[in-house]
Amino acid sequence: MKKLKLYLDTSVINFAVSDDPARKEEKEQTVGLIERINSGEIEGYISTLVEAEIQKADDAKRKILIDFIKRINLSGVIEITDDVRILARKYVAEGIIPEKHYNDAEHIAAAVIFEMDVIVSWNFEHMVKLKTKRGIVGVNSIVGYRAIEIITPEEV
DSSP states (O other), X not given: OOOOEEEEOHHHHHHHTOOOGGXXXXXXXXXXXXXXXXXXXXXXXXXXXXXXXXXXXXHHHHHHHHXXXXXXXXXXXXXXOHHHHHHHHHHHHTTSSOGXXXXXXXXXXXXXXXXXXXXXXXXXXXXXXXXXXXXXXXXXXXXTOOOOEEEOGGGO
16 A cells, blocks of 8 residues: 655644643654654655755754754655646635745645655645645646645644
8 A cells, every 4th residue: 555645744743842741742643644654654755845944943943943843754854846836836826825924835745846745744724724735626626736634733
């Protein structure tokens, strides 16, 4: 049976290492997902955008995030290509993702272009919400890409 291919955005990595007591449940769900990736049950991918966003963290947080990623049995790191940027700009142009949150559009476009089954995120503001999910399906249909699910680690 084909393994599920998951794109993990930066919020997933952040929640996995969170020490915020208010995020305890989300952290546990995220760590559980990472354990499933590490066991080989499902495939996990990040992108060069995730790596770039992590580089913007302060020194201490960056080290924690990089060390955590090294412990994930990732199936690959997706490059942000011209095709990804073109599709991301389409999502912005259609009003699905605000221009000032263009990186969110690139996360989605990378997962679509590289044929992930699911995008996993804790970003409820711009990604894991009905308007975005419907808009992405619509644009993808028009430009010839398949639909993609955008869900939280809990839903996996």
